[in-house]
Amino acid sequence: MIYKNPYCRKMKNSYILIVSCGHCKTDIARYQKVGRGNLLRMHIDRIIEGIIDFSKKPKALLCPNCNEQLGTRITLKREKKDVYKMIRSAFNTREES
Numbered sequence: 125m126i127y128k129n130p131y132c133r134k135m136k137n138s139y140i141l142i143v144s145c146g147h148c149k150t151d152i153a154r155y156q157k158v159g160r161g162n163l164l165r166m167h168i169d170r171i172i173e174g175i176i177d178f179s180k181k182p183k184a185l186l187c188p189n190c191n192e193q194l195g196t197r198i199t200l201k202r203e204k205k206d207v208y209k210m211i212r213s214a215f216n217t218r219e220e221s
């Protein structure tokens with residue numbers, strides 16, 4: 125993966141999810157997930173590495189292989205943090221073993 129997030133810090137009680145495109149199955153990112161349950165929002169500071177340059181904080185999260193949109197960048201006002209609101213049907217996740 126081309127992008128390694130320099131700001132990503134190891135979080136307690138987290139596990140690693142591989143997020144992949146639901147259309148073409150390309151792996152998009154390795155992500156530190158906190159808590160069980162579906163991935164609704166992908167916090168940019170929890171992305172470990174990815175095939176997209178997240179330092180540019182693109183507005184739309186697009187699959188670089190098939191160009192389908194997987195998410196939209198939003199800013200959480202209270203936390204002053206950028207996250208990707210994921211499009212439920214557009215991606216798959218699996219736990220890294």
Ligand SMILES: [Zn+2]
Nearest residue numbers: 145148187190
């Ligand atoms: Zn794709």
